[in-house]
Amino acid sequence: MNNNIILKTENLSKSFFKYQVLTDVNYELKRGMIAAIIGPNGAGKTTFFNLITGYHTVSGGRVFFRGKEITNWQRHKIARIGITRAFQVSNVYPRLTAYENIRQSVLAQQKRTLNFLTPAERLAKKETLELLEITGLAPLKDTKAGILSQGDKKKLELALALASKPDLLLLDEPTAGMSSEETHETMELVKRLNKEIGLTILFTEHDISVIFGYAEKLSVLHQGVLVAEGTPEEVRQNKEAQACYLGEEI
Amino acid sequence: MEIKNPFFKKYWLPSILFAVALILPLVITQFWIHVFTEILILGLFAIAFNLIFGYMGQLSFGQAAYYGIGAYTTGLLMVKANWPFLATIPISMITAGLGALILGCFCVRLRGIYFAILTMAFGQLVYFIIFQWYSFTGGDNGLQGINPPPWLFGATSYYYFTLIIVTIASIIIYAITESPFGYTMRAIRDNTERTEFIGINVYRYMLINFVISGIFCGLAGALWGPFNRSVAPDLCSWQHSGHPVFMAVMGGPHHFLGPMIGSVIFTFLNAFVTGFTEYWPLVSGVIIIIVVMFMPGGVFGVIKQKGYFSKKQAVNNTTNGVGH
Numbered sequence: 001m002n003n004n005i006i007l008k009t010e011n012l013s014k015s016f017f018k019y020q021v022l023t024d025v026n027y028e029l030k031r032g033m034i035a036a037i038i039g040p041n042g043a044g045k046t047t048f049f050n051l052i053t054g055y056h057t058v059s060g061g062r063v064f065f066r067g068k069e070i071t072n073w074q075r076h077k078i079a080r081i082g083i084t085r086a087f088q089v090s091n092v093y094p095r096l097t098a099y100e101n102i103r104q105s106v107l108a109q110q111k112r113t114l115n116f117l118t119p120a121e122r123l124a125k126k127e128t129l130e131l132l133e134i135t136g137l138a139p140l141k142d143t144k145a146g147i148l149s150q151g152d153k154k155k156l157e158l159a160l161a162l163a164s165k166p167d168l169l170l171l172d173e174p175t176a177g178m179s180s181e182e183t184h185e186t187m188e189l190v191k192r193l194n195k196e197i198g199l200t201i202l203f204t205e206h207d208i209s210v211i212f213g214y215a216e217k218l219s220v221l222h223q224g225v226l227v228a229e230g231t232p233e234e235v236r237q238n239k240e241a242q243a244c245y246l247g248e249e250i
Numbered sequence: 251m252e253i254k255n256p257f258f259k260k261y262w263l264p265s266i267l268f269a270v271a272l273i274l275p276l277v278i279t280q281f282w283i284h285v286f287t288e289i290l291i292l293g294l295f296a297i298a299f300n301l302i303f304g305y306m307g308q309l310s311f312g313q314a315a316y317y318g319i320g321a322y323t324t325g326l327l328m329v330k331a332n333w334p335f336l337a338t339i340p341i342s343m344i345t346a347g348l349g350a351l352i353l354g355c356f357c358v359r360l361r362g363i364y365f366a367i368l369t370m371a372f373g374q375l376v377y378f379i380i381f382q383w384y385s386f387t388g389g390d391n392g393l394q395g396i397n398p399p400p401w402l403f404g405a406t407s408y409y410y411f412t413l414i415i416v417t418i419a420s421i422i423i424y425a426i427t428e429s430p431f432g433y434t435m436r437a438i439r440d441n442t443e444r445t446e447f448i449g450i451n452v453y454r455y456m457l458i459n460f461v462i463s464g465i466f467c468g469l470a471g472a473l474w475g476p477f478n479r480s481v482a483p484d485l486c487s488w489q490h491s492g493h494p495v496f497m498a499v500m501g502g503p504h505h506f507l508g509p510m511i512g513s514v515i516f517t518f519l520n521a522f523v524t525g526f527t528e529y530w531p532l533v534s535g536v537i538i539i540i541v542v543m544f545m546p547g548g549v550f551g552v553i554k555q556k557g558y559f560s561k562k563q564a565v566n567n568t569t570n571g572v573g574h
Contacts, residue, residue, distance in 0.1 A: 053447065079449035093440035096433075104437045108448045113434045113455070116426050120433045164448055 006031040006066055006168055006200050007052070007083075013060035014047055014224075021047050022224040024061065029168075029217075034194050034201045036215035040244060043221040045204040046088060049170050053085050054078045065168070082167035086160070086174060088204075090153035094146030098137050098156055101145050103128045105163035127163070134189060135159040150177035155186065162193070169193075171203035175210060183207065187214050212236075220244055264420075264507060271413055275406045282521075283405045289517045290409075290416045291473045292493060296501075296509030297423055298466030299494035304503035305427055306459050307439030309366045311491050312373025315353070316346040316464040318486030320471025322380060325393040325481040335398055339415075339472045346468020347461050349376070354460035358453060361442070370488050377486040392482035396475040412473055419469055424506055426462065435459055496534065500541050502550030511549055 007029040014022040022044045029035055037045050050056040052063055054075040062071045070078055093101050106124040107113050115123075132138045135155045140148060145156055154177055161169055174190065175183040187210055193199045205211050211218065211232070218235040220228040228241040235241050258265060271290075275283050299313045320342040327333040327341060353372040360368055380387045387393070402408045426432050434455055437445045446452050475481045484490060493516065494509065501512025516534070524530050545552045 055447075074451075075446035076449050076451045079447050084449075085447060087444075091441060091444045093437050093444065095440050096436060100433065100436075104433055104445075105448045107430045107433070108445075108450050113430045113450060114458075115430045117429055119425075119428045120430045121428070123430060160444070160448060 003067070004030050005064075007202070008064040009052070009061060010064070011061035012048070012051055012058065012063060014044075014051055014056060015059050020224060022051065025221075025224075025226050027219065027226065029200065029202060031167075031200055032194070032198050033216050034191065034203075034214055035217040035219070036211050037202065037204045037219050037221055038206075038211055039204075039221035042223075043244075044224040045221055046172055047224075048221065049085060049172055049204070052078075053083060053170065079164060079166075083170065084161045084164040084166040084168075085170040086154075086157045086172065088172035088176060090150070090157045090177075092145040092153055092156050092160065095144060097142050097144055098148065098152075099128060099132065099141040101156055102131050102159050102163055105160045106131070109164050131159045131163055135162075136185065151179060151182045154178055155182075158186065158189075166199070168200045168202065171201065173204055173206065175205065175207060183210060190214065267507070267510075268417065275409055280405045283409050285517060285521045287405070287409045287412050287477055288521075289513050290412045291470050291477065292497065292517055293510040293513035294416045294419055294473070295467055295470035296494035296497040296513050297420060297506070298463050298470060300498045300503055300509045301423065301427070301435070301459055301463040301466075303495070303498050304508070305432065305435040305439060306456060307442075308361065308456075309495065310357075310369040310460075310463070311366045311488060311495065312353075312357075312369035312371070312376075313463065313467050313494055314486050314488070314491035315373040315376035316350050316467035317471035317474070317490070318376060318380065318481075318483070319349045320346040320468030321475045321481045321485050322387060322393070322471075323468070324472040325396045325475040326387070328396050328475070329393050335402070335476055339469065342472035343465045343468045346471065347465040350461045350464020350467075351457070354457050354464070358456040358460055370491065373486065373488055373491050377483055377488070380486055381483040387483070390483060392480055393475075394480045396479055396481065398476035402476065408477060412477070415469070415473060419466055420510075423462075423466060427506060431455070431458075496538060498548075499538065500548050502548030502554075504547060505550035505554070508548055508550045515549070 005028050007027070009025055009027045012022060012025040012027070013020070025048065037048060039045055047056065051058050054073050058071050062069055064070065065081060065083060070081065093104065096104065103120065103124050106127045107120065110124060112123060129138070132141050135158055137152060137155055137159065140152060145153065148156065154174065158171070158174060171190070175186055178186060190201055191214055194201055215232060218230065218232050219226055220235060220238070220241045222244040227244060228235055228238040230238070271286070274286060278286070295313070295317055299310060302308055302310045302313070323342040323345045324335070324338040327338040328335060357365055357368050357372065381390055383389065397403070398408060402411050427435070434445070434450060438452055438455060442452055471485065474485065497512030497516050498509040499512070500515055501510065502508030519533065519537070520530055523533050541548060547555065
């Protein structure tokens with residue numbers, strides 16, 4: 001297998017009882033890319049992420065990460081091997097402060113969570129503050145995550161994912177609930193991470209300007225089937241892709 | 251007055267409580283020394299239980315099993331094998347921990363109400379084994395004659411001994427709750443699913459926490475036998491598992507000392523009210539209704555929400571009236 005391929009799925013399928021939500025998706029993602037998966041609501045984008053990260057069990061097909069099969073691995077093992085995700089609906093620790101949220105993820109990454117006697121407040125300071133800084137959450141570090149605004153929660157969500165130091169970052173609608181300014185800032189951050197540390201990023205998004213502004217590769221899912229794939233320009237010209245976004249100019 | 255000493259500034263409440271506990275036997279009668287010894291033992295039981303409830307976010311309704319295993323280990327070793335009391339204490343912690351490991355393997359697979367029911371079922375299992383096994387445990391007669399060594403025979407000396415053990419145990423448990431492991435427990439409580447996605451094996455961590463809780467429940471149980479001079483199967487019953495639940499809810503499960511304060515209220519009232527009426531359960535029932543309805547978060551929840559500790563915390567706690 002080509003070493004440059006960080007993520008590959010073979011005939012990946014998922015059905016919930018008799019409902020087929022994803023059918024034979026063959027997908028490949030090159031290391032170091034920013035790619036997007038687009039499609040209308042219910043197309044199977046989140047399910048695709050859920051299968052890769054072990055959230056749901058796979059009904060059919062296989063998932064490979066850096067050439068290694070990871071189909072139906074346990075969630076924490078998939079996270080440990082280098083795939084992390086940020087959730088569509090922010091999924092943070094509401095009763096911990098923003099700082100504690102991030103520190104938790106940093107400590108997990110550093111494999112220090114089985115330390116029983118050192119006060120956690122003495123550990124992982126530098127890394128945590130750094131993540132607070134780059135996600136713009138530094139002024140809110142002592143605020144409990146439960147009372148952060150939607151946009152800030154999404155930033156925290158991203159920070160939690162980044163703290164795991166992943167090789168592949170899956171972002172499920174990373175900018176949903178953000179103002180256009182925050183959207184821009186967040187996507188610039190994602191782009192910077194991609195350029196500077198070579199982080200591979202796969203994201204889903206509804207915002208057309210974000211999709212075409214940042215993705216190098218687009219894949220279109222429609223009713224659980226991968227219908228088109230290519231550079232943004234190729235997809236823009238693709239008839240099937242256009243049909244999926246009926247009435248919407250892409 | 252500004253408090254300068256950083257240690258005292260952070261730990262003023264436990265420091266004051268400890269100081270009060272130290273001088274208490276000088277000013278109260280023997281009956282109340284007994285009551286306060288009981289407060290300490292049950293307080294440790296409740297603090298250990300709260301590792302699962304307040305920190306891990308699961309309700310165990312069977313912690314009395316591990317308390318009982320600890321109490322019976324000490325009792326049996328002292329009565330049947332003539333072991334010295336001090337030597338039985340670590341053994342009690344180990345057996346209770348082993349019990350928690352074996353039963354916890356099954357319990358921590360479940361969450362919420364199912365977790366509560368399974369812990370209770372296993373608790374009852376332990377209860378019935380002890381209840382039925384006459385030849386070994388004495389069945390419903392229990393074990394009598396668990397006498398502490400002569401230097402601990404007096405109420406006051408046993409009180410101080412208990413105070414030292416409970417204080418050390420509490421400091422260790424507190425250190426655990428403040429460690430990365432402790433924060434991982436809070437993370438699991440707040441969002442179990444998310445915790446898996448940052449690469450943590452939730453099952454394993456919950457099991458470890460369950461065992462730690464069991465070990466300290468066992469320690470509390472070990473202190474009980476020589477204090478009461480006997481043990482009975484009731485120590486393992488589901489009613490007895492309810493006591494730490496009651497204490498944690500009343501004192502505040504979201505503050506480390508909440509369960510201890512709950513133990514003060516519960517045990518004190520128990521001793522006080524039973525002097526007037528035999529309907530103590532009725533009184534405790536009314537209290538729990540009042541706490542649940544009007545002060546969710548217990549005594550500490552109310553104090554924190556009103557911001558008696560700090561202004562910033564008050565703002566942070568307006569969402570749900572809790573800290574940690």
